[in-house]
Amino acid sequence: MQPTDVRPDPVRTHDPRTGEPGRAVAVEAGPAEVDRAVRAAAVAGPALADRVVRAALLRAAAGQLAAAAEQVVAAADAETALGPARLTGELARTTYQLRAFAEQVEQGAFLDVAIDRADPALNRPDLRRMKVPLGVVAVFAASNFPLAFSVPGGDTASALAAGCPVVVKAHPDHPATSELCAGLLRRAAAEVGVPEGVLGLVHGFAAGPELVRHPLVAAVGFTGSVRGGRALYDLAAARPVPIPFHGELGSLNPVVVTERAAATRAEEIGAGLAASFTLGSGQFCVKPGLVLVPAGADRLEEALTGAAAAVPPGPLLDLRMREAFLAGARRRAAQPGVRVLLAAGPQPTGESGLAVRPGVLAVDAAELTGELLEECFGPLTVLARYRDEDELGAALGRLGGSLTATVQLAADERGPAATALLERLRPLVGRLVVDQWPTGVAVAPAMHHGGPYPAGTSGSTSVGATAVERWLRPVAYQNVPPELLPPELRDGNPLGVPQRTTG
């Protein structure tokens, strides 16, 4: 066969409401295309050295996305069925995020500038430290946020803010949305005089490992499954030069309801939990998937199942996920000791197409084993009924890392027992929630969206201001003449960045 006869596989959209394939919007990237995208990104890197340019790029990207809002939301809805309301909100979150990073870039606090003037008494030379970009960042887009955790999402925004060009591995569930957004980001780059290669986009399963192995890729951001994420993490660690892998792989997000909370707030907790675990068809990484409830909390369980049964069925993001959800719910329901309080299942007909109904399972805490301890992506939650503090403690001892843990307390539980419960949960998670629900991850300076493995593969956050720290490393300048220092490190602070000075 002649090389000219080798045609790359087309990448097609799919309608999540019917499973029908649509038009081809791109082709799968081979090693040559991945190499080309990474090299183009590396070439564009120096254009991001100037923070003024970076901030302009982030604002221009937000502007392009906002101007094309109607088209972006329509494209994303056609590929994800998440609905215009949710997607309009997600786009607003995405543009807000880009603009928030632009502000951060201008302020420069994340450069973490420290200046120690020479001190002969301490035998100390003149030392000045700041953070610098790592290089090309590979971003693996998530399925469940086609905007906020995909091409124009938090990983891309924070990497550009750090001064790192980006190559995104598109999620196969929304290739057209990815192409559309990448085009808008490239237009934003052109608008501010940055080479368009600053944002590369590649499709296809094989492009993932190719990207992680590329010698010019300096770090990886990943949101996805434990299986896929761990395989890529292992590749990143096995490189001749290992690179940081910031992955969000899976999270059970346990909830603990105290006995007194169940006694005093049963209806409120049941309704709140139903809303949280079914939100977006349960396709949130912070969905509460396991709820430790006191045994005999019948009112709470009834309120929960009643409210969950009333939630309209919704489609999942693709057919594979739908099958995985239904099979996962079935397997869990068949585990010893599990009772089905509300049966998850397919929605046979109707205008929402290939939808699913939410499910609620219950089990004695002592029988909390196997897959009940793993995330089931979609609208399913598992109640584990504990009879006493010992059973609760033993159940918590079986949990892996999660993004969040939530505690539902009675109004008067403000003493040592509640403190001890929070302390018991803290080693397991990156965010502790009291009397609210974990779904909803605010883009805010104090947010932390990460957690112990498998929730995260590093101590980092993928949401909020500190997400930028993943793509930076410190460099110290010793005895460098003022004329040769980056302006951020000079005396007199010509760029007005926060400087901590000693000596």
Added chain:
Amino acid sequence: MQPTDVRPDPVRTHDPRTGEPGRAVAVEAGPAEVDRAVRAAAVAGPALADRVVRAALLRAAAGQLAAAAEQVVAAADAETALGPARLTGELARTTYQLRAFAEQVEQGAFLDVAIDRADPALNRPDLRRMKVPLGVVAVFAASNFPLAFSVPGGDTASALAAGCPVVVKAHPDHPATSELCAGLLRRAAAEVGVPEGVLGLVHGFAAGPELVRHPLVAAVGFTGSVRGGRALYDLAAARPVPIPFHGELGSLNPVVVTERAAATRAEEIGAGLAASFTLGSGQFCVKPGLVLVPAGADRLEEALTGAAAAVPPGPLLDLRMREAFLAGARRRAAQPGVRVLLAAGPQPTGESGLAVRPGVLAVDAAELTGELLEECFGPLTVLARYRDEDELGAALGRLGGSLTATVQLAADERGPAATALLERLRPLVGRLVVDQWPTGVAVAPAMHHGGPYPAGTSGSTSVGATAVERWLRPVAYQNVPPELLPPELRDGNPLGVPQRTTG
């Protein structure tokens, strides 16, 4: 054979001046001893939750070491031959470091507290973030700093400051010093009411992998060779739950001498380089091992070799290192195109025992290949003569990551060419030095001692204030009632830590 007949192998001291084995000071740790040490450390962890206790422990440790200074220096000199003057300085650095971390702990800036008050307009709940300790830290001690990078060194001090108990894998070159220091640190723990298990010590090669694999070990600090470090890094990454591995593995520390610097400062640079690469018998991780000099810089080369020839021969840390140094110098001298300007070699007799003489090699930059691009531990440096900017650039393109890069400039080189040279070197290193030498790593807030692989396996520093960041991770508290918040996160700031507040 009965279990009672299995005797663990003894761990003996060795005299580095003669190679003679001395007394047995400990036994090699098997899996059971490693497990016991890690569990004891984990049990001691909660005692470090209170920052007042942590600071007291660090100060008590400094006090114990200072009070036993004579004994500590004698023990270290007997095992390392580094000499009382250097070791007295190293002990002072070590106690200074412990006290500096105590101050940091009291101030609490590294907790990185951020508070976002609830803002319904932004759909934002009350969020409060701080950093918390990771858990038990495994520290792999270095050979070349029996105090400052060993049992009571920077890794241990920063981990305790972070609130993490420590298990040290002793370096086999100084087991008696390690036991002595561990005893002093444990005495300090007892003095302030912390369980002595907060500082564990294990000996023996097999204890290393055992420690890294232990499920209760949460992070690793390592200073040593590329081979050993990479093997342990790979183990840390391959765990069911991977953990951060902060390693310092090897560093060439390139120096670039510009043509005008060689013309105007030949003697000063030659003498400075000789002093730097032979300091401590070349056994510093920041030893300048490769020097890019303009071709024809005869005066500089003569000044260098003259000064280096006058340096008194010194012993290396152990016989294995001495053999590795002599063999490494021989192999490099035999590479094509290499000229021996000063022959490294053994010192046949005399009162310094098994000493070595420093060596200087030279090669055309175009022939800079193979082992010339790798660190040779000991007093050897390689001059690579470049004929023009292209040859210089090509040589720099062949270098891996280093802790430092040094540039020697002429007094009037303060323009774009010098800036471009620093920018060219920056991606390779963690510290850029101008007109000074890389040896000497000040314990200072703006210091960064780390660098791209293999100099470092993460973006972190093992020296200076920010070394504490390696052992912490952020946790966000959402909507947590004031009574249940850690005091550092409360309104009114009862503990007076730096808080950044929004809303």
